[in-house]
Amino acid sequence: MTRFIWFVSFISFLWLKGTGIETNQTNQINQTNKIDQTDQINMTFKTWIKTITFYEILVGMKVTMSHLLHYRPITLQYPHEKRTLPDNYRGMLALLRYDDGTEKCVGCDLCEAACPSRVIRVVSAEVPGEPTKRYAKEYYMDMTRCLFCGMCVDACPVDALGMTREYEWAVYDKRQLGLNKEQLLAIGDRSFPVREKQLELQHPNVAFFNVAFKHLPQKPS
Amino acid sequence: MTELSLRLAVSLAQILAEMGIVIVTIATMTYFERKVLGWMQDRMGPMEVGPYGILQPVADGIKLFFKEDIVPAGANKAMFALAPMLTMVVSMIGFAVIPFGSNMTMDIFGITIKPFVVADINIGILYILAIASIGAYGIILGGWASNSKYSLLGGLRAAAQVISYELNVGLAIVGVLLLAGSLSLVEITEAQAGGFWHWFIWGARPDGFFPIHTQIFAFVVFIISAVAETNRIPFDLPEAESELVAGFFTEYSGMRFAFFVSAEYASMTLVSCVAASLFLGGWNAPYPGTIFEYVGLEQLAWVEHIAWFACKVYFFLFLFVWIRATLPRLRYDQLMRFGWKVMLPIALANIVVTAITVYFFPRG
Numbered sequence: 001m002t003r004f005i006w007f008v009s010f011i012s013f014l015w016l017k018g019t020g021i022e023t024n025q026t027n028q029i030n031q032t033n034k035i036d037q038t039d040q041i042n043m044t045f046k047t048w049i050k051t052i053t054f055y056e057i058l059v060g061m062k063v064t065m066s067h068l069l070h071y072r073p074i075t076l077q078y079p080h081e082k083r084t085l086p087d088n089y090r091g092m093l094a095l096l097r098y099d100d101g102t103e104k105c106v107g108c109d110l111c112e113a114a115c116p117s118r119v120i121r122v123v124s125a126e127v128p129g130e131p132t133k134r135y136a137k138e139y140y141m142d143m144t145r146c147l148f149c150g151m152c153v154d155a156c157p158v159d160a161l162g163m164t165r166e167y168e169w170a171v172y173d174k175r176q177l178g179l180n181k182e183q184l185l186a187i188g189d190r191s192f193p194v195r196e197k198q199l200e201l202q203h204p205n206v207a208f209f210n211v212a213f214k215h216l217p218q219k220p221s
Numbered sequence: 222m223t224e225l226s227l228r229l230a231v232s233l234a235q236i237l238a239e240m241g242i243v244i245v246t247i248a249t250m251t252y253f254e255r256k257v258l259g260w261m262q263d264r265m266g267p268m269e270v271g272p273y274g275i276l277q278p279v280a281d282g283i284k285l286f287f288k289e290d291i292v293p294a295g296a297n298k299a300m301f302a303l304a305p306m307l308t309m310v311v312s313m314i315g316f317a318v319i320p321f322g323s324n325m326t327m328d329i330f331g332i333t334i335k336p337f338v339v340a341d342i343n344i345g346i347l348y349i350l351a352i353a354s355i356g357a358y359g360i361i362l363g364g365w366a367s368n369s370k371y372s373l374l375g376g377l378r379a380a381a382q383v384i385s386y387e388l389n390v391g392l393a394i395v396g397v398l399l400l401a402g403s404l405s406l407v408e409i410t411e412a413q414a415g416g417f418w419h420w421f422i423w424g425a426r427p428d429g430f431f432p433i434h435t436q437i438f439a440f441v442v443f444i445i446s447a448v449a450e451t452n453r454i455p456f457d458l459p460e461a462e463s464e465l466v467a468g469f470f471t472e473y474s475g476m477r478f479a480f481f482v483s484a485e486y487a488s489m490t491l492v493s494c495v496a497a498s499l500f501l502g503g504w505n506a507p508y509p510g511t512i513f514e515y516v517g518l519e520q521l522a523w524v525e526h527i528a529w530f531a532c533k534v535y536f537f538l539f540l541f542v543w544i545r546a547t548l549p550r551l552r553y554d555q556l557m558r559f560g561w562k563v564m565l566p567i568a569l570a571n572i573v574v575t576a577i578t579v580y581f582f583p584r585g
Contacts, residue, residue, distance in 0.1 A: 060547045064261040075265045 085165055090148045092166040093141060094188035095181065096159065098198035103185065104160035107136040114155035119146045139181035144174055164191035228332050235339055236317075243316055247486040248278040254542045261546035288475035293368055296472065300366035305473065305480035308359030312487040315352045318345035319494045320407045322504050323526040337504075337523070338407055345406040346398070349495060350391055353450065356488060357383040360452075360459060363481070364469035375468030378553070379452060379459035385560040386449040386456075392568035393443040396436050396575040397421050397499045400584060406495075410503030412584075420502035426584050433582055439571045440500045442564050444540070447492040449560070451485060453541055455548035456556060463550075493537035497530060504530040 050056065076083060085091075096104050107124030125137035153161045164187060171177060179187075252267065252275070259266030267274030292301055322337030335341055342348060357380060364376015400421055401409040409421075418425035424434030449456035452468075460468030470481040497503055504526035506512075511525040551559070 057548065061543060064543060064546045067263060068257065068261045071260050072263065073259075073265045074263050077265075077268060 089165050090150050090163045092164045092169060092187055092191075093143070093146065093148075093152070093184065094162050094164050094191055095139065095184040096162050096188045096192055097185065097195055099195040100198055102198065103135060104158050104196075105136045105139065106158055106160070107134045108157060110155045110157065111152035111161060114151045116149065116151065117145045117147055119143065120152060136181065139184060141179045141184060143169070143177040143179060159196070162188060162192060164188075166191065224332070227330055231329055231332055231334060232339075235334065235336070239316060239321075239339055240313065242321075243313060243487060243490065244483075246490050247483045248282070250486045250490065250538060251281065251482075252278050253538070254545075257539070257542045258546050261543070282479070285475055285479040290475040290477065291472075293472045295368040297366040297368070300362050301472075302477075304359050304363030304366060305470075305477040305484070306359075307362065308356055308484040309480040309487070311352050311356040311359060312484040312491060315349050315488075315491045316494070318342060318348055318406055319491070319498065320410055320503060321527055321530055322523045324407050324411060325523060335407075337527070341405065341407050343403070343405045343408075346394060346404050346409070346495070346499070349406075349491070350387070350394075353390075353488070353491075354383075354387060356484070357387075359484070360469050363473070364459075367469075367472035369472050371465045371467075371471045372469050375459045375461075375465045375471070378461075378465075379469055382452070382456065382458060382556065382560075383450055385557060386446040386564075389442055389446040389560060389564040389568050390450060392565070392572060393439040393446065394499060395568075395572045396439045399572075399575050399579050400424060400434050400436070402584075406498050406503070410498050410505065413502040414505050414509075416505075416509045417502075417507040420500065420505070420507075422500045426582065434575065434578055434584070436500060436571070436575070438567055439575075440496075442568050442571070443496060443500065444537075446560075446564060447496060448541065448544065449556070451488045451492055451541075453485075453489065454545040455551050457550060458553060458556060461550060489538065489541055490534065493534045493541075494530075496537055497533035501533045503533075 098104060107122055109122050109124060112118075112120045112122050119142050121138075121140040121142075122136050123138035124134050127133035127135050148163070150163055153163055166187070169177070255277070256266035256274070258264075267277040270276040270280045292298055317339045318341070320338040320341070324335065324338070324341075326333050327336045360379040360383070361376045364372040364374075364379065367373070397409060398404060401412040403409055403412070413420050415427060417423070418430045418432055419427065421434075421436045422440045423432035424436050425432050426434070452459050458468075459465075460470070465471065470478055473481060506525060506529050511522040513519065513521045513525050
């Protein structure tokens with residue numbers, strides 16, 4: 001037993017010499033604050049015991065072990081399980097149609113103007129035979145640049161653009177993400193099966209003017 | 222002539238069996254480590270290949286086998302090829318002297334062999350130390366031959382670290398050697414027979430139960446130095462991912478990369494086997510004798526011995542993974558200071574005290 005105690009004290013002496021922190025601390029404390037001397041010595045003894053028993057490491061190992069025993073993974077097995085999307089999720093963009101199958105888009109170019117990253121390119125044209133009506137002859141979206149801010153959808157006066165809840169659009173070739181009008185309409189068709197009804201008297205350009213008048217500066221009352 | 226060839230065949234069969242066990246252990250460890258690490262970090266670990274990802278080691282093996290083998294421009298091709306082989310071979314042949322089970326003999330075709338130890342040489346532990354030192358050469362060569370600054374830095378770090386901590390491993394073992402009076406792992410294990418308190422971590426004398434020759438300090442030093450020597454977290458400076466990409470095997474790919482990784486796991490297993498043999502009684506059960514002997518099945522005692530040995534080895538392997546999940550990496554000066562100013566004095570003091578107590582209270 002004496003051997004054991006002698007051994008422990010010898011080891012601790014070496015350890016203290018090796019670390020060289022505790023002794024210096026004790027000296028400083030003795031010089032500055034003599035009232036708390038015993039307390040401080042007890043504290044250093046406690047910290048010293050903690051050092052030689054690897055107390056802090058054991059505390060950490062207890063934490064990891066408790067996580068192993070109370071195994072509650074936060075992993076979502078993605079292709080097999082999917083997140084519930086929020087209601088206002090902004091996914092893939094799409095062009096919409098009215099219930100009779102006509103395109104909503106009037107080719108006004110406002111989405112192109114609103115887009116901060118120049119995703120959209122619209123080629124507008126007159127509807128043949130109806131000089132007051134216009135439509136998008138060509139409509140391109142480069143989805144590699146889209147940041148899904150939804151400003152084009154906000155800008156659209158006739159609600160011709162919509163954001164779907166699709167997000168699995170990983171492709172092997174970047175060029176597959178440059179979408180044309182047919183592809184965008186197809187996305188809209190499969191994502192919004194219930195279409196808006198086209199009103200009888202609604203001229204597409206009327207909606208445009210309505211929006212314009214709504215944003216007129218109001219007279220201060 | 223026929224006897225010689227037969228002896229050769231039997232030895233080769235034994236070596237193949239043991240290699241198979243080691244390789245299966247490595248494959249299991251890659252899966253086990255990823256799984257346990259995941260569970261400890263609230264993840265799942267591999268889940269895709271097979272039920273609960275159980276076939277992940279097979280998939281990894283196939284993938285690594287068919288990967289392109291790239292030799293970087295400006296690399297020393299011979300050395301680049303030599304390094305992974307050296308590391309792998311060295312970490313595998315250390316198992317030759319490990320006694321997996323009881324020291325029984327067996328007659329096959331008139332040749333007497335020891336089935337649970339390939340080579341019972343009388344300097345077993347010295348052999349393992351020597352072989353483990355060669356392992357550092359593989360790492361340094363790999364780091365130097367890659368012609369990459371990250372690899373070179375990793376190799377240099379490995380050199381400094383392995384030299385520092387090998388010293389502590391060697392000194393921590395000396396206490397055990399004083400108690401056992403032998404360098405053979407078989408004899409060291411047999412000297413710890415008789416139950417829990419007779420393991421060298423407690424070191425009770427064969428006639429008593431008072432842990433008078435305790436080697437627990439040497440045990441702690443050995444385990445810490447073993448973690449450092451196998452380049453595991455928190456001592457993984459040679460392959461520090463956040464600093465050196467992958468350290469000494471940054472430029473390796475395919476099977477050569479696989480060799481380095483499996484060499485790491487093999488040396489982990491080897492170190493666990495050595496720790497179990499030296500400090501935790503090897504294949505001895507924590508109670509005197511075996512249960513199979515009590516119930517009258519002496520011929521099956523070896524099963525229990527092997528089971529206990531496997532338990533102890535897997536305890537150490539789990540400990541390695543556990544430490545990896547818990548601790549961050551040491552800084553380089555902390556590593557060196559800890560090795561030379563903390564571990565080394567303790568190991569030396571342990572030798573002095575053990576020598577004195579063994580002199581005054583001799584064993585048996």
